[in-house]
Amino acid sequence: MQLQGKAWKFGDNIDTDQIIPARYLNTSDPAELAKHCMEDADVGFAAAVNDGDLIVGGSNFGCGSSREHAPISIKSAGVSCVIAASFARIFYRNAFNIGLPILECAEAVAGITQGDAVAVDAGTGMIKNLTTGKDYQAKPIPPFMQEVIAAGGLIEHVKRKLG
Amino acid sequence: MGQTIIEKILSNKSGKNVTVGDIVVATVDYVMGQDGTSPLAINAYRAMEGKKLFDPARVALVIDHSSPSPLEAVSNLHTLMRSFARETGCKLYDVGEGVCHQLMLETGRIGPGSLVVGADSHTCTYGALNAFSTGVGSTDLAAALISGKMWFKVPETIKFVCNGKLPPGVYSKDLILFLIGQVTADGATYLSAEYTGEAIRAMSIEARFTVANMAIEMGAKAGLMEADEKTFDWVKRFGGSGFEAVAADADAVYARVLEYDVSALEPQLAKPHRVDNVAPLSELAGTPIHQAVIGTCTNGRLEDLRIAAEILKGRKVSPDVRFIIAPASREIYVQAMREGLLETLVLAGGAVVTPGCGPCVGTHNGVPSDGETVISTANRNFKGRMGNRNAEIYLGSPATVMASAITGKITDPREFL
Numbered sequence: 001m002q003l004q005g006k007a008w009k010f011g012d013n014i015d016t017d018q019i020i021p022a023r024y025l026n027t028s029d030p031a032e033l034a035k036h037c038m039e040d041a042d043v044g045f046a047a048a049v050n051d052g053d054l055i056v057g058g059s060n061f062g063c064g065s066s067r068e069h070a071p072i073s074i075k076s077a078g079v080s081c082v083i084a085a086s087f088a089r090i091f092y093r094n095a096f097n098i099g100l101p102i103l104e105c106a107e108a109v110a111g112i113t114q115g116d117a118v119a120v121d122a123g124t125g126m127i128k129n130l131t132t133g134k135d136y137q138a139k140p141i142p143p144f145m146q147e148v149i150a151a152g153g154l155i156e157h158v159k160r161k162l163g
Numbered sequence: 164m165g166q167t168i169i170e171k172i173l174s175n176k177s178g179k180n181v182t183v184g185d186i187v188v189a190t191v192d193y194v195m196g197q198d199g200t201s202p203l204a205i206n207a208y209r210a211m212e213g214k215k216l217f218d219p220a221r222v223a224l225v226i227d228h229s230s231p232s233p234l235e236a237v238s239n240l241h242t243l244m245r246s247f248a249r250e251t252g253c254k255l256y257d258v259g260e261g262v263c264h265q266l267m268l269e270t271g272r273i274g275p276g277s278l279v280v281g282a283d284s285h286t287c288t289y290g291a292l293n294a295f296s297t298g299v300g301s302t303d304l305a306a307a308l309i310s311g312k313m314w315f316k317v318p319e320t321i322k323f324v325c326n327g328k329l330p331p332g333v334y335s336k337d338l339i340l341f342l343i344g345q346v347t348a349d350g351a352t353y354l355s356a357e358y359t360g361e362a363i364r365a366m367s368i369e370a371r372f373t374v375a376n377m378a379i380e381m382g383a384k385a386g387l388m389e390a391d392e393k394t395f396d397w398v399k400r401f402g403g404s405g406f407e408a409v410a411a412d413a414d415a416v417y418a419r420v421l422e423y424d425v426s427a428l429e430p431q432l433a434k435p436h437r438v439d440n441v442a443p444l445s446e447l448a449g450t451p452i453h454q455a456v457i458g459t460c461t462n463g464r465l466e467d468l469r470i471a472a473e474i475l476k477g478r479k480v481s482p483d484v485r486f487i488i489a490p491a492s493r494e495i496y497v498q499a500m501r502e503g504l505l506e507t508l509v510l511a512g513g514a515v516v517t518p519g520c521g522p523c524v525g526t527h528n529g530v531p532s533d534g535e536t537v538i539s540t541a542n543r544n545f546k547g548r549m550g551n552r553n554a555e556i557y558l559g560s561p562a563t564v565m566a567s568a569i570t571g572k573i574t575d576p577r578e579f580l
Binding site for chain 1: 186199200202203206207210211212228229234236237240282283284286298299300301302303305306309310314316348349352353379382384437524525526543545546547548550552
């Protein structure tokens with residue numbers, strides 16, 4: 001899967017309360033959640049982000065609450081992929097389960113600055129910073145997660161197993 | 164090679180001898196969702212074409228995050244949960260019954276060796292009962308509701324050995340805040356934590372719940388303790404039986420073993436806006452506060468309310484402070500009423516809200532204004548956590564929160580003991 005867009009940089013420990021504050025959990029509608037994406041980290045993000053853009057976070061991205069609304073709001077805001085130095089474990093599972101591509105790569109995080117054009121091959125984990133011309137290889141995705149991705153998310157994966 | 168507690172539980176629940184790094188499919192004993200996460204799980208259950216629950220007697224949905232509902236949209240989500248519970252036959256805990264984690268601890272169905280998944284990150288609390296319990300998202304929850312199973316990667320374990328005796332005025336909350344400050348918010352990511360040592364063994368079971376509850380604040384998948392008489396007494400009190408203690412082998416292999424002597428520990432606080440931004444109280448004494456909260460799945464138990472009432476007795480809350488009390492469950496609420504604790508707290512200036520998560524999760528029941536400072540017994544102080552990104556939150560023990568509410572500024576509770 002080839003993804004390309006502009007990088008939006010965030011720091012370490014971006015928690016799920018910053019990604020989607022609890023005051024907006026009164027809906028399960030992805031379009032509504034998208035309007036408040038990253039609101040408590042960057043108030044202007046949801047209005048300014050373009051389809052295909054990438055979030056580049058530091059370490060422990062998605063820590064805190066188990067709310068799946070967090071990856072849903074990111075995905076429905078049009079973000080094509082999240083690259084971070086590391087992810088909190090519940091966010092990590094949730095992102096795969098709902099079909100939001102995420103990649104762990106500390107070197108890419110260090111080598112990408114706000115506004116850089118970035119291309120990603122979500123299958124191989126190859127990250128290209130088109131602005132600087134540098135390439136980075138993300139950590140491989142565990143085989144079980146690859147099965148979930150191949151099925152198109154956990155819902156489809158479970159349906160196939162049940163079927 | 165010896166096994167850690169989590170390796171043993173995952174071996175029992177997957178039917179094979181597992182070791183770190185294995186991916187296993189394990190059977191779950193209990194599945195829980197709350198009103199923030201269940202609606203998405205119900206949607207996912209429908210999308211997966213779920214026909215029935217794996218076992219309705221082992222599934223609970225809890226209305227606690229926005230309880231009673233402050234908004235029409237939330238009311239509709241609550242109705243969705245109620246109809247799902249009627250349709251599937253699972254247990255629904257409605258408005259007023261309490262915080263999901265306290266209710267799960269009070270089921271008698273969770274004890275040593277259990278495996279529990281909950282769509283709430285603080286599900287790790289039951290680790291204090293020697294159970295492997297962990298937070299999951301809504302789609303994972305839906306898969307567990309249908310299959311009664313969940314896949315896990317067997318994690319490495321980080322062991323905390325807490326030697327010595329906590330001094331008077333210093334509590335399990337101070338200890339866990341200190342440990343989180345030591346290892347940081349991602350110091351245990353993808354790892355299971357084991358808490359052991361003399362100081363853990365000396366703690367009441369309620370004090371242990373506080374420690375296990377905050378394992379997620381260091382990124383851990385679980386926060387496990389050994390089972391002892393206190394563990395079994397607690398489970399028996401709620402009608403539970405048939406559990407067997409799961410102990411780590413003497414030659415179990417750990418990613419890290421950290422030893423501390425807690426005998427000289429001071430009261431600790433987490434400063435805005437991160438739980439691992441921890442400092443001894445003495446460095447922060449005198450900071451003015453506007454609101455004090457005692458409650459939540461971390462510190463809303465009877466022991467916590469007793470500590471608060473003991474300090475407040477014969478005193479008044481500062482007129483400049485709003486003091487909010489949220490008992491963690493109806494059981495605790497009623498007992499605190501019978502013991503006269505609520506009378507003490509309320510007549511001295513406190514306001515009791517419905518047992519639930521309200522003030523901690525920022526949906527209602529005490530959203531601070533711009534520029535205000537809150538001191539709370541909760542487990543998170545993230546920016547915006549209590550509903551306002553322009554407010555600041557400090558986290559401390561019930562004793563520290565109570566002492567600070569009396570003076571209107573951050574105060575060492577030992578001044579009142």
